[in-house]
Amino acid sequence: MTQGVLADHQIADLLASGAITATSDIADGQIQPASLDLRLGRVAYRVRASFLAGRDRTVSDRLDQFQMHEIDLTGGAVLEKGCVYVVPLMESLVLPAGLSGAASAKSSIGRLDLLTRIITDHGVEFDRVPKGYRGPLYVEICPRSFSVVAQTGQMLNQIIFRQGQTIMSDDALAALHATSPIVDGTPVISDGLGFSVDLRPASGDLVGYRAKPHTGVIDLGRVAHYDPADYWEEVHTDTGWIILDPGAFYILVSRESIVIPPMQAAEMAPYIAMVGEFRVHYAGFFDPGFGYAGAGGTGSRGVLEVRCHEAPFVLEHGQTVGRLVYEHMAALPRALYGSDIKSNYQGQGLKLSKHFR
Numbered sequence: 001m002t003q004g005v006l007a008d009h010q011i012a013d014l015l016a017s018g019a020i021t022a023t024s025d026i027a028d029g030q031i032q033p034a035s036l037d038l039r040l041g042r043v044a045y046r047v048r049a050s051f052l053a054g055r056d057r058t059v060s061d062r063l064d065q066f067q068m069h070e071i072d073l074t075g076g077a078v079l080e081k082g083c084v085y086v087v088p089l090m091e092s093l094v095l096p097a098g099l100s101g102a103a104s105a106k107s108s109i110g111r112l113d114l115l116t117r118i119i120t121d122h123g124v125e126f127d128r129v130p131k132g133y134r135g136p137l138y139v140e141i142c143p144r145s146f147s148v149v150a151q152t153g154q155m156l157n158q159i160i161f162r163q164g165q166t167i168m169s170d171d172a173l174a175a176l177h178a179t180s181p182i183v184d185g186t187p188v189i190s191d192g193l194g195f196s197v198d199l200r201p202a203s204g205d206l207v208g209y210r211a212k213p214h215t216g217v218i219d220l221g222r223v224a225h226y227d228p229a230d231y232w233e234e235v236h237t238d239t240g241w242i243i244l245d246p247g248a249f250y251i252l253v254s255r256e257s258i259v260i261p262p263m264q265a266a267e268m269a270p271y272i273a274m275v276g277e278f279r280v281h282y283a284g285f286f287d288p289g290f291g292y293a294g295a296g297g298t299g300s301r302g303v304l305e306v307r308c309h310e311a312p313f314v315l316e317h318g319q320t321v322g323r324l325v326y327e328h329m330a331a332l333p334r335a336l337y338g339s340d341i342k343s344n345y346q347g348q349g350l351k352l353s354k355h356f357r
Contacts, residue, residue: 003164004330101129257299289336
């Protein structure tokens, strides 16, 4: 198999061969251009703390140690803000040697400040599936800003599959930009494509949203349902800077418009810890076709999920806050993000999750 991130038809081949199994038939739209959406199983376990299985244990072993009670998800159930849950997923893996996986929260989930991370038997890292892994998959869920209603079958996370060396070098990324621009303006390339925050919008002074501290629940199954004013405070500035409050969660947007060409995928990564006392949520994949003109986009902004840590921090317009790590695809996807599938965020700017109207 060619090195790179597996495309949609190659993921379908994994399903056909039994390398991916599931307790229920794969749902329509579950296979994305470069990833597979993962579905919640029937039960959630409330646990005392977040954990990794560790090299010598299974997740089931750890649940025996840390489980507090079980919650039936088949009819929907509330997962409380500030609590930690572990949910067995419908999908399991029997990966061939040399094939690994990497997982992340789906875009709408990250924008709710819903921390979701995949864990595996004998795992020592979140969201990473080692080469040749054989076993079940679990998701740890920790609602941080809002309590949510979750239900069996919902897709909160996605997984990509990597064969061999997939990450593009800086030289290769610069060469790609020269032939198929990946960003408007001059790219900042250093271990990926750097991006910055937009605090001087072209019109108006709305630059972002801040999560309100005491709100109602959000049903993850409801789309375009909730009034943003019930859950978010608007963030305005005419100075080109804002002060981030410790512990607060913000939705901001990148200054750059980003493009993921058809033969590339990308993963959002943190920039460097020394840039300040805040963190941009980095568990996010960008499918081939995101922002691509041929797939209905003319460059799309990256939405930034930002949390401030110990001290108030001044964030300024144009400050570099993260980077996109581009990867080679192993094959051209049959469908691209935005053109052939239902894509919520093609051509996006500053935008809340799909749950808000």
